[in-house]
Amino acid sequence: MGTxxxxxxxxxxxxxxxxxxxxxxxxxxxxxxxxxxxxxxLAGQIVSYTPKGVGKDIKKDKxxxxxxxxxxxxxxxxxxxxxxxxxxxxVAKDPGLINxxxxxxxxIAKLKPxxxxxxAAELKTGSDALAAFEEKMNADGFGGC
Amino acid sequence: xxxxxxxxxxxxxxxxxxxxxLDTGLxxxxxxxxxxxxxxxxxxxxxxxxxxxxxxxxxxxxxGHHQSxxxxxxxxxxxxxxxxxxxxxxxxxxxxxxxxxxxWELICLxxxxxxxxxxxxxxxxxxxxxxxxxxxxVHAVYxxxxxxxxxxxxxxxxxxxxxxxxxxxxxxxxxxLDIPRMLRxxxxxxxxxxxxxxxxxxxxxxxxxxxxxxxxxxxAVQEALVRGFREHxxxxxxxxxxxxxxxxxxxxxxxxxxxxxxxxxxxxxxxxQEEQPLRQAVLRTSGGTLRAxxxxxxxxxxxxxxxxxxxxxxxxxxxxxxxEARLRNSHIDELDALVSRWFTNDxxxxxxxQPEHFVAVLQQAVEDAHAPCL
Numbered sequence: 053m054g055t056x057x058x059x060x061x062x063x064x065x066x067x068x069x070x071x072x073x074x075x076x077x078x079x080x081x082x083x084x085x086x087x088x089x090x091x092x093x094l095a096g097q098i099v100s101y102t103p104k105g106v107g108k109d110i111k112k113d114k115x116x117x118x119x120x121x122x123x124x125x126x127x128x129x130x131x132x133x134x135x136x137x138x139x140x141x142x143v144a145k146d147p148g149l150i151n152x153x154x155x156x157x158x159x160i161a162k163l164k165p166x167x168x169x170x171x172a173a174e175l176k177t178g179s180d181a182l183a184a185f186e187e188k189m190n191a192d193g194f195g196g197c
Numbered sequence: 198x199x200x201x202x203x204x205x206x207x208x209x210x211x212x213x214x215x216x217x218x219l220d221t222g223l224x225x226x227x228x229x230x231x232x233x234x235x236x237x238x239x240x241x242x243x244x245x246x247x248x249x250x251x252x253x254x255x256x257x258x259x260x261g262h263h264q265s266x267x268x269x270x271x272x273x274x275x276x277x278x279x280x281x282x283x284x285x286x287x288x289x290x291x292x293x294x295x296x297x298x299x300x301w302e303l304i305c306l307x308x309x310x311x312x313x314x315x316x317x318x319x320x321x322x323x324x325x326x327x328x329x330x331x332x333x334x335v336h337a338v339y340x341x342x343x344x345x346x347x348x349x350x351x352x353x354x355x356x357x358x359x360x361x362x363x364x365x366x367x368x369x370x371x372x373x374l375d376i377p378r379m380l381r382x383x384x385x386x387x388x389x390x391x392x393x394x395x396x397x398x399x400x401x402x403x404x405x406x407x408x409x410x411x412x413x414x415x416x417a418v419q420e421a422l423v424r425g426f427r428e429h430x431x432x433x434x435x436x437x438x439x440x441x442x443x444x445x446x447x448x449x450x451x452x453x454x455x456x457x458x459x460x461x462x463x464x465x466x467x468x469x470q471e472e473q474p475l476r477q478a479v480l481r482t483s484g485g486t487l488r489a490x491x492x493x494x495x496x497x498x499x500x501x502x503x504x505x506x507x508x509x510x511x512x513x514x515x516x517x518x519x520x521e522a523r524l525r526n527s528h529i530d531e532l533d534a535l536v537s538r539w540f541t542n543d544x545x546x547x548x549x550x551q552p553e554h555f556v557a558v559l560q561q562a563v564e565d566a567h568a569p570c571l
Binding site: 070071093094095096097099100102118120121122123124125126127129144145146147148192193194 | 289465496526
């Protein structure tokens with residue numbers, strides 16, 4: 053498990069660092085996406101989650117869900133284009149799961165990618181991701197999780 | 198999840214920012230929401246700069262972004278009275294607007310404001326707006342998490358949306374307050390159940406008309422807010438306000454209007470009232486009788502609203518209202534920690550009533566069971 057300024061950043065996942073989103077490619081060709089622990093730390097306790105419905109087509113960098121914390125609303129931007137195949141019913145019941153387990157049970161959406169290879173080329177992983185998050189946290193003036 | 202980075206960064210890169218001040222006047226709710234969307238998109242795209250916008254609404258009920266119309270509003274009453282129903286881009290609870298109220302909002306990039314997490318940003322903006330209201334002669338201060346209050350009574354509620362680097366944070370200024378009408382529009386059973394409904398709201402909410410011997414003009418309220426933002430954030434804030442919406446915003450307006458008029462926008466969340474029941478309990482202790490009414494989110498296991506009453510005596514006198522504010526939208530698992538923190542940090546003296554009594558009556562209310570005598 054990689055860590056940047058106290059925030060867990062698993063090195064086996066792929067990231068859109070700018071949008072603070074992670075992606076995991078599943079064996080069946082779908083992808084799972086979610087908020088990073090850094091994004092959770094910035095947001096605070098998440099109290100609402102509204103995903104785009106199953107079957108909806110989402111373009112890369114467009115909202116796959118909105119979340120709310122402390123009266124702030126923010127989109128979770130999908131790192132790839134694709135069709136929503138599942139939303140997280142457990143998170144709908146308890147949005148705080150996103151804070152508790154952002155890379156596990158707090159996942160945001162599952163998608164069938166339209167062109168994974170093309171979209172994934174822009175994502176970072178491993179030590180590249182850690183370095184990019186360090187740079188982003190520095191630019192954001194973020195002290196740590 | 199507050200980290201060491203949650204405090205305000207004292208870098209002053211935002212201080213030289215030049216802010217446009219725009220008064221878009223009185224519009225219906227669709228138009229105002231579409232202007233929010235268009236302004237946010239224009240700022241995000243770099244087509245327009247940081248802006249303080251003043252806005253007014255025809256009679257409207259505005260839902261928080263994630264709220265369900267059926268759960269929050271008396272839709273039949275709204276339809277019969279011609280009250281427009283819209284969904285905000287921003288979070289928080291439902292609010293009622295009429296043409297006498299003033300809305301204010303900042304639309305800008307993160308770099309135009311002090312660095313920090315969302316809590317820090319809320320505090321910074323609310324403190325600036327509160328400083329502005331103080332220029333009108335009211336003792337307005339920021340109350341966590343997102344309110345501005347005067348002597349324990351809310352005068353401005355706020356909420357925000359953050360999309361990448363662009364944000365919109367908005368608030369209201371209660372100029373006057375028609376409590377019976379507000380109660381009819383909002384589905385506020387916590388108050389509706391109370392025989393002293395109006396007094397109950399009046400103890401928690403206030404307005405400039407209540408506080409000042411003479412009501413200031415809309416322009417005076419706007420000017421005071423501009424002063425507050427200028428003093429708090431520095432930079433240039435144009436005054437008087439412009440009234441012409443820039444072309445980079447108006448060209449985005451037709452699409453934005455189509456979005457907010459699409460039934461999918463208002464139907465984004467549509468849950469039945471039954472998932473949000475009203476629960477109550479009474480607890481008798483040596484310190485007095487404590488009654489709690491809870492608007493309970495069964496699905497999310499959250500206390501949407503809490504109201505305490507009874508023959509208890511608590512110091513400082515505003516402590517109970519503060520606790521209600523802290524508990525709003527809290528998860529049942531957070532109850533112990535939130536009540537303990539309130540009791541300790543606010544140095545509350547409840548004259549025989551202990552934190553566990555407040556927790557117990559709320560838990561009993563949620564379980565909809567009769568609280569035992571403790």
